[in-house]
Structures are given as structure tokens and as C-alpha cells.
Amino acid sequence: MPAVSLDNVTKIYGRDTVALEDISFEIPEGEFVVLLGPSGAGKSTMLRVLNGLTQPTEGEVIINEKPVGGERSEVGMVFQMHYLIESMSAFRNALTGALSRSNFAQSALTMYPDEDKRAALEALETVGLLDEAGQRAGSMSGGQKQRVGIARALVQDPDLLLADEPVSSLDPKAAKDVMRYMKEAAKERNLTTVASLHQVNIAREFGDRFLGVRDGELIFDGDREDLTMDVVDQIYYGDDEAAKERAENLATTAPERGEDDE
Numbered sequence: 468m469p470a471v472s473l474d475n476v477t478k479i480y481g482r483d484t485v486a487l488e489d490i491s492f493e494i495p496e497g498e499f500v501v502l503l504g505p506s507g508a509g510k511s512t513m514l515r516v517l518n519g520l521t522q523p524t525e526g527e528v529i530i531n532e533k534p535v536g537g538e539r540s541e542v543g544m545v546f547q548m549h550y551l552i553e554s555m556s557a558f559r560n561a562l563t564g565a566l567s568r569s570n571f572a573q574s575a576l577t578m579y580p581d582e583d584k585r586a587a588l589e590a591l592e593t594v595g596l597l598d599e600a601g602q603r604a605g606s607m608s609g610g611q612k613q614r615v616g617i618a619r620a621l622v623q624d625p626d627l628l629l630a631d632e633p634v635s636s637l638d639p640k641a642a643k644d645v646m647r648y649m650k651e652a653a654k655e656r657n658l659t660t661v662a663s664l665h666q667v668n669i670a671r672e673f674g675d676r677f678l679g680v681r682d683g684e685l686i687f688d689g690d691r692e693d694l695t696m697d698v699v700d701q702i703y704y705g706d707d708e709a710a711k712e713r714a715e716n717l718a719t720t721a722p723e724r725g726e727d728d729e
């Protein structure tokens with residue numbers, strides 16, 4: 468039984484903006500899937516139909532045999548912007564992941580059950596931040612904040628973890644660190660994960676499987692070996708040779724790192 472199944476999903480915004488067009492795929496439990504595609508391809512819309520924030524115009528999304536949008540919040544989310552409460556500790560921020568299942572009145576009074584506190588500490592340990600549990604989120608680096616965001620999603624104990632460009636705002640080293648922790652967390656918990664990424668090299672390093680979307684259509688579904696440079700070009704440029712050439716020229720004329728450091 469797949470953990471996630473999209474069945475002929477189409478999403479049309481307004482009258483005629485087709486953001487997703489007749490998309491079907493299944494994801495087995497525990498698979499780490501990376502979503503690739505140029506700006507406007509439909510990646511965010513795909514993540515939004517997976518977490519139930521957007522209703523498909525047609526088709527169905529099933530997560531662990533239940534249609535999305537049921538009572539339990541079965542989907543954890545990691546965002547490009549971490550949305551942490553900067554004045555609170557990493558521990559308190561991770562704990563807010565339990566809000567959806569704890570009694571709201573108790574949570575408002577910050578009386579979380581011990582099991583939630585334990586879950587928050589375990590999640591911080593998973594992302595390598597147990598020693599920083601008491602540190603104020605506002606004083607952490609961008610990569611650490613993103614790891615707290617992952618811990619918060621883990622505390623939700625979700626059936627599915629979604630990440631919308633989780634490392635776009637980080638430098639390459641911090642980006643890899645965050646991806647490594649996310650991948651480890653998913654593996655440790657056999658947690659099915661879908662992450663949209665813009666950095667193809669990072670995607671290649673961490674993804675088990677790759678979905679390529681372009682103009683709302685799923686144009687690629689394969690593993691690392693199948694994800695050749697030609698496939699990547701097709702996902703990002705389609706048949707637009709001029710755009711591909713412009714991007715290649717930009718890459719070859721970009722200054723080397725440090726060249727313009729003064």
C-alpha cells in the first residue's frame with residue numbers, strides 16, 4: 468500500500484491558470500522524493516495539494532489510505548522561511564509542533580504533556596541540536612533555525628513530511644548540512660518525504676527519486692541514474708534552446724568565488 472497517492476490531480480486557479488495537469492503518482496512509505504522544476508512549474512501547488520491547503524480541481528490525494536484534509540494533521544511542513552518564534556528557545560519552538568494534537572487550552576498555558584516534551588527533545592537530538600535546546604532561536608544561524616523547523620515538523624509525528632525549498636536561503640555548506648539532517652531524520656523514522664529544491668546538485672545527492680514538473684505537467688519520474696543533464700535541461704528549459712544558452716553563458720561568465728572579494 469503506497470504512503471502517498473495522487474490520482475489524476477488537476478489544479479486550475481481562477482478561470483484558466485492550469486497549475487497542475489492530470490498528475491498521477493504513488494510514493495512508497497519511507498521514500499525521499501525531490502521535486503524539481505522551474506519557477507511557476509507548479510511545485511508549490513503540488514505541495515499544497517499534498518498538505519490539503521489547496522483542493523484539487525479534479526482528482527484525489529490519498530495519504531496512508533485517507534483522503535487529505537481529514538481531522539488529524541498527518542502532514543508536517545518545512546518552509547523556506549523557518550517561521551520560528553525568535554524570542555523562544557529551540558526547545559519551545561520544537562514543542563509548538565505538538566500544538567495540533569495537544570489540548571489547545573493546555574498548550575496556550577504552555578502546559579505540554581511530558582510525552583510532547585520528550586518528543587521535542589528527541590526531535591532536536593535527531594537534527595543534532597540537543598545541546599542547543601535552551602538557546603534562543605533568534606541567536607541561531609540560518610542552518611540551525613532550519614533544523615529547528617525540521618524538529619518542529621517531526622514533533623507533529625506526521626505520516627508525510629513536505630519541504631518547500633527548505634535550503635534556498637542558505638549557503639552551500641549549511642544547505643548540505645540541513646539536507647543531511649532531514650534525510651537522516653526521514654530514514655530513522657521511515658518518514659515519507661517530498662522536498663522541492665532548486666539546487667540540482669543538492670537534489671542529486673540526497674534524493675532517492677525525482678519528479679520533474681514543467682508547465683504543470685509531470686515530465687519526469689525517475690531515480691538518480693535516470694536524472695541525466697539532458698533530463699535536467701528538459702525540466703528547466705523544455706525546448707527553449709535560447710533560454711538554455713543564456714543560462715549557460717551566465718554560468719561561464721559568472722565570476723569565480725572570491726574573484727571580486729576586496
Ligand SMILES: Nc1ncnc2c1ncn2[C@@H]1O[C@H](COP(=O)(O)OP(=O)(O)OP(=O)(O)O)[C@@H](O)[C@H]1O
Pocket residue numbers: 480481484485486504505506507508509510511512513
Ligand atoms: N493562488 C494562486 N492564484 C492564482 N494563480 C496561482 C496561485 N498560486 C500559483 N498560481 C499560478 O500557478 C502556477 C504554478 O505556480 P506555483 O507557485 O505552484 O509554481 P512553483 O513551481 O512553486 O514556482 P516557484 O518556484 O516560483 O515558487 C503559476 O502560473 C502561478 O502563477
